[in-house]
Amino acid sequence: MQNDLSKGNPASVLWRFCLPLFASMLFQQMYSIADSLIAGGCIGEKALAAIGNSYEITFIYLAFAFGANIGCSVVVSRLFGARRITDMKTAVYTSIIMVVFMCIFLMTIGFLGNSYLLHLIHTPEDVFSDSRTYLLIYTAGLPFMFFYNLSTGIFSGLGNSKTPFIFLAVSSSANVLLDYLFVRYLDLGIAGIAWATFLCQSISCLLSMFVVFRTLHKFRCEERPRIFSYPLLNQILIIAVPSILQQSFISVGNIVLQRIINGFGTAVMAGYSASIKLNNLVISSFTTLGNGISNYTSQNIGAKKPERIKEGHRAGIRLEWLLCIPLVLLYFVFGKYLLLPFMENPTGDAIRTGMQFLRIVTPFYFIAAIKLVSDGVLRGAGRMGAFMVATFTDLILRVALSFILSRTALGSTGIWCSWPIGWGIGTILSFIFYLKTIKKLNLPVSKESQQ
DSSP states (O other): OOOOTTSSOHHHHHHHHHHHHHHHHHHHHHHHHHHHHHIIIIIOHHHHHHHHHHHHHHHHHHHHHHHHHHHHHHHHHHHHHTTOHHHHHHHHHHHHHHHHHHHHHHHHHHHHSHHHHHHHTTOOHHHHHHHHHHHHHHHHTHHHHHHHHHHHHHHHHTTOOHHHHHHHHHHHHHHHHHHHIIIIISOOTHHHHHHHHHHHHHHHHHHHHHHHHHHHHHSOOSSOOOSOOHHHHHHHHHHHHHHHHHHHHHHHHHHHHHHHHHTTOHHHHHHHHHHHHHHHHHHHHHHHHHHHHHHHHHHHHHTTOTHHHHHHHHHHHHHHHHHHHHHHHHHHHHHHHHHGGGOSSOOHHHHHHHHHHHHHHGGGHHHHHHHHHHHHHHHHTTOHHHHHHHHHHHHHHHHHHHHHHTTSTTTHHHHHHHHHHHHHHHHHHHHHHHHHHHHHOOOOOOTTTTO
16 A cells, blocks of 8 residues: 655654554564574574674675665655656666666675685684575575565555565564474574575565565556666665665774774673664664655655655654653663673673663664654755765764774773764764755645645
């Protein structure tokens, strides 16, 4: 079911659209945790280490898939909002062709260079074979993963967040069951984990793309859409490429941060490893909702209703702040009990480190929420230069300040202090760019904008 995000009360429209996105993110996170628990519990620590080790490479694949998703989604949103149905269909077909070439490129690298990539990230010999097996099967499933992500981007662009949620909920649940079946009863080891993901993604991909084409067929257009358009490809890439670079840059930044943290010993490493998982759950939630703001912004720009964007921005911040209140209280007061499941052999120092991180960082979730909602508007409006400046400034500051402050009397505490500073300055930049974007969108106000 398609939803016109350019009509109705902005707050109500956004909440109905964004809540299924939030639920989808929770299912994805739960699947990832269950995947790791099955690997570690049923196979052993080496299997868990192999999956974790391969993540640095698969994250690059995910960065490309996310870029394709958001690039297609924003362009489809704008064309759908403008009721340019022929161009919208052409944008979908163009995105499909783009993804085919992305998959060919990445699969070639993944199959031919898998050993080199694993050596490049210093994979230990005792997990090298398992890492290679997992990576090869994961690479074989890239077309399914990419086209599934593309389909969710198309659905979101059409204002439909419920269909992707249904597919993800079923796929994630089936994935956990197959993981357990392949590992526990068929004794397939690490390959079983990878094949379970392969099968579930392939079925989800085929079903979701079938629904995409059936949905597109229902839209009537005056002329036959083209299969490919260079101008539309350029519009998609303007959004996709910076998003890919952002995700890749985050991966590099996290590696640098991890190296700084590793210098403080096992207890600090363990405390950070557990607390950052809890932190990433919140930031992933906010980022997912920010993606919904991008679709909302793009549809309203296409419909020439820019005045609704300010109302949507305020509604998005209220929605994220409502999520902040229980999460901040939960992490701040009961963080110790949430950290324990992520620690194999918890020590007092590790728990203290994790709690210190949470108590320094969590109050600033309210600030990070403003940034991620503002970033969503910037992406939806195609202001990718401004988006990259704000995002990269935040990450560069966090890495640089972690390096500097950790060498002062603050020690490891200085690393955690870099998060609020980076978020604060990044938020100021994002909000300034948001205000400039609103001012620049000097389009005629539609009489139907409040309908």
